[in-house]
Amino acid sequence: MFHITNFSEYEKAYKQSVEEPEVFWKEIASYFQWNKPFTKVLNWNFNEPKIEWFIDGKLNITENCIDRHLPSKKNAIAFYFEPNEANGVRISVTYQKLYEEVCKLANCLKSTGVESGDRVCIYLPMIPEAVYAMLACARIGAAHSVVFGGFSAQALKDRINDSACKVVLTSDGAYRGNKQIPMKATVDEALVDCPSIEKVLVYKRTNQAITLKAGRDLDWETEVNKQAAVCAPTYVDSEHPLFILYTSGSTGKPKGVLHTTGGYMVYTAYSFKNVFQYNENDIYWCTADVGWITGHSYITYGPLLNGATSLVFEGVPTYPDAGRFWKIVDTYNVTHFYTAPTAIRALEAAGLDFVKPYNLSSLKVLGSVGEPINEEAWHWYNTNIGKNNCPIVDTWWQTETGGILISPLAGITKTKPSYATLPLPGVQPMLVDDKGNEIIGNNVEGNLCIKFPWPSIIRTTYGDHERCRQTYFASYTNLYFTGDGCKRDENGYYRITGRVDDVINVSGHRIGTAEVESAINMHEAIVESAVVGYTHDIKGQGIYAYCIVTGDYANEETLKKEILETVTKHIGAIAKPDKIQLVKGLPKTRSGKIMRRILRKVAENDFSNLGDTSTLLDPTVVEEIKKGRV
Numbered sequence: 001m002f003h004i005t006n007f008s009e010y011e012k013a014y015k016q017s018v019e020e021p022e023v024f025w026k027e028i029a030s031y032f033q034w035n036k037p038f039t040k041v042l043n044w045n046f047n048e049p050k051i052e053w054f055i056d057g058k059l060n061i062t063e064n065c066i067d068r069h070l071p072s073k074k075n076a077i078a079f080y081f082e083p084n085e086a087n088g089v090r091i092s093v094t095y096q097k098l099y100e101e102v103c104k105l106a107n108c109l110k111s112t113g114v115e116s117g118d119r120v121c122i123y124l125p126m127i128p129e130a131v132y133a134m135l136a137c138a139r140i141g142a143a144h145s146v147v148f149g150g151f152s153a154q155a156l157k158d159r160i161n162d163s164a165c166k167v168v169l170t171s172d173g174a175y176r177g178n179k180q181i182p183m184k185a186t187v188d189e190a191l192v193d194c195p196s197i198e199k200v201l202v203y204k205r206t207n208q209a210i211t212l213k214a215g216r217d218l219d220w221e222t223e224v225n226k227q228a229a230v231c232a233p234t235y236v237d238s239e240h241p242l243f244i245l246y247t248s249g250s251t252g253k254p255k256g257v258l259h260t261t262g263g264y265m266v267y268t269a270y271s272f273k274n275v276f277q278y279n280e281n282d283i284y285w286c287t288a289d290v291g292w293i294t295g296h297s298y299i300t301y302g303p304l305l306n307g308a309t310s311l312v313f314e315g316v317p318t319y320p321d322a323g324r325f326w327k328i329v330d331t332y333n334v335t336h337f338y339t340a341p342t343a344i345r346a347l348e349a350a351g352l353d354f355v356k357p358y359n360l361s362s363l364k365v366l367g368s369v370g371e372p373i374n375e376e377a378w379h380w381y382n383t384n385i386g387k388n389n390c391p392i393v394d395t396w397w398q399t400e401t402g403g404i405l406i407s408p409l410a411g412i413t414k415t416k417p418s419y420a421t422l423p424l425p426g427v428q429p430m431l432v433d434d435k436g437n438e439i440i441g442n443n444v445e446g447n448l449c450i451k452f453p454w455p456s457i458i459r460t461t462y463g464d465h466e467r468c469r470q471t472y473f474a475s476y477t478n479l480y481f482t483g484d485g486c487k488r489d490e491n492g493y494y495r496i497t498g499r500v501d502d503v504i505n506v507s508g509h510r511i512g513t514a515e516v517e518s519a520i521n522m523h524e525a526i527v528e529s530a531v532v533g534y535t536h537d538i539k540g541q542g543i544y545a546y547c548i549v550t551g552d553y554a555n556e557e558t559l560k561k562e563i564l565e566t567v568t569k570h571i572g573a574i575a576k577p578d579k580i581q582l583v584k585g586l587p588k589t590r591s592g593k594i595m596r597r598i599l600r601k602v603a604e605n606d607f608s609n610l611g612d613t614s615t616l617l618d619p620t621v622v623e624e625i626k627k628g629r630v
């Protein structure tokens with residue numbers, strides 16, 4: 001049964017999903033339109049890893065997102081578009097309009113030479129065209145690689161080149177609060193060194209001045225308007241790539257997480273329906289950006305696969321003031337609101353005067369995603385936004401998991417502040433110690449692994465399968481390792497405590513410390529750096545950088561400013577350190593390994609239990625670091 005409506009149905013579904021996973025998922029998959037039925041539900045081994053779902057099946061995900069709904073929902077709203085400027089042009093996109101826009105853009109992509117199996121880079125603001133773009137790629141079997149608009153030219157270039165994208169879809173600029181951000185100029189800078197790119201389609205959003213390169217750059221509207229509003233879906237294998245999304249890990253450059261079609265479709269649709277308990281006529285709003293996995297699974301695919309009506313918002317929570325979210329909820333009678341703890345904490349800090357003017361009585365379900373939600377923020381959200389009347393779904397998942405794995409089902413699972421609670425059907429969590437021994441029983445804590453595949457699990461890291469194996473499947477035999485620490489309470493509820501690797505979660509954005517370090521080291525005055533996370537009231541975690549400088553720099557203030565500029569250039573403003581401490585040395589073992597534990601403690605202003613520092617190469621650096629803490 002696709003829709004779970006009470007806790008005993010959840011228990012029954014969960015039990016079946018573990019005891020007879022193939023029977024369970026076969027039934028769920030039967031709710032979708034397959035051009036050719038699959039012959040086998042699952043093939044898997046976590047050692048290679050090789051994971052295949054709904055084998056031999058052929059389908060097109062956009063047919064399931066759009067065409068399938070047209071007979072009953074042609075004039076129903078797929079999504080409302082709320083622009084950055086509260087008095088800007090609002091748009092209502094019906095399923096029929098969505099169909100036409102997607103078909104035209106799909107035809108346009110074909111006319112630029114994009115074929116099934118090609119990769120297309122999407123670098124766009126949060127406008128309807130971003131959703132059309134993803135679906136247009138999927139319509140013709142091309143894999144999209146959406147790059148968040150806040151990434152720099154360098155970061156964009158690395159991502160385009162890693163997967164050899166053929167076309168970039170972008171805009172002239174983007175509105176973000178009271179700022180206007182260049183997009184095309186950033187693309188131009190990236191493309192100086194992207195040999196695979198043949199065409200760039202540029203949507204005019206801000207009308208700021210841009211240059212178009214003859215033979216390469218095309219005006220979006222001119223090209224799209226030439227096209228027919230019908231485009232037959234390209235049927236692809238269930239395991240055909242749907243998209244690549246780059247995400248940071250503890251080492252090296254960001255990796256391209258690859259998701260495929262059939263399993264991703266089934267799981268995002270199933271999890272959306274059951275976690276949010278979305279029903280006909282509800283208005284769902286997820287405030288994420290399409291540049292992150294939340295935007296893929298729970299703005300674009302999950303809601304549309306369910307024929308839902310949602311909201312796409314271009315702006316930011318604090319513009320024109322900190323009441324913007326609540327004003328939008330009031331205006332559109334939003335019933336389901338899904339956001340990140342960092343936004344909740346920022347709006348809490350702005351004060352209740354920004355909440356009070358608005359009628360929030362339409363709300364039925366609240367969601368949280370991206371990082372652990374602290375109890376205080378949970379209660380503030382529950383009391384002031386949900387008015388103690390809306391279940392909060394604290395949804396734990398990752399770019400690699402494709403969909404929500406551990407979460408309450410709204411109104412069905414009893415919630416507990418800061419707990420993601422129970423696994424969804426099909427998800428088998430396991431806690432292990434550092435040696436990989438299973439930690440059984442309740443009231444325990446360990447590293448979170450999953451022991452059986454679910455349909456939207458990562459298939460590979462693009463172009464480097466061995467990296468996928470190493471990162472997720474090699475730490476513990478026969479287990480998918482999440483990189484998260486986790487508690488299980490007396491009732492078997494799960495609480496994610498945060499990353500156990502060198503990944504920091506800044507405002508819900510995943511940032512690899514190694515990546516920030518290599519950006520900082522690009523500055524010629526820096527010989528070495530070490531980056532750690534520390535507790536930050538609003539962002540969850542902040543970035544603390546310890547930098548060893550060579551002799552030559554003008555003064556400390558200028559150097560720190562330049563370091564920030566260097567990071568912005570190489571990654572983007574989201575990875576800028578919050579604190580920079582210039583040091584003479586780093587605490588290293590005799591074998592040269594940086595003792596990050598010490599650096600984390602100093603960053604947290606906790607000088608207790610620094611451990612035995614006498615074995616360090618140079619024990620005096622610890623004292624220096626403690627004294628110079630910023």
Ligand code: PRX
Nearest residue numbers: 369370371372394395396397398399496510
């Ligand atoms: O540490 C976990 C945290 O975010 C990481 C995944 O980041 P990303 O791939 O960018 O995806 C974010 C959106 C799904 C996880 O390893 N995380 C995500 N959701 C939660 C969370 N931590 C605690 N509670 C959550 N609900």
